[in-house]
Amino acid sequence: MDEHKKKILIIEDDEHISKIYDLKFSKEGYKTIFVTNGEEGMEKIITEKPDLVILDLMLPKKDGFMVLEEVKKNPEFAKIPILVLSNLGQKIDQDRALALGAKEYLVKVEYSMQEVVDRAKSYLQ
Secondary structure: OHHHOOEEEEEOOOHHHHHHHHHHHHHOOOEEEEEOOHHHHHHHHHHHOOOEEEEOOOOOOOOHHHHHHHHHHOOOOOOOOEEEEEOOOOHHHHHHHHHOOOOEEEEHHHOOHHHHHHHHHHOOO
């Protein structure tokens, strides 16, 4: 049964945030995978082929913009919806992420965790 669960990859360097999302998505019946830097994030996209990626931009080793660029350049992964969840609230960052192929750009302080979960679910229907 588990292999039919939709997989969500969360690339976020704040483990506290990741743990809360893990609980919320698990309750909703999703499988979550967590990594804390962009390099590991790219590896997991390739090996796990998640159904959705939640991506922070300020990451060690490889920032979220680089991850977005790499994913969207690769036809095998380009269709995976990516939600950017970041503290960077400036329009220039939002425009850049959306231009690189993010489905949506959510500023952490403007959305509750439940709202982020609900947004993510809308891409997994």
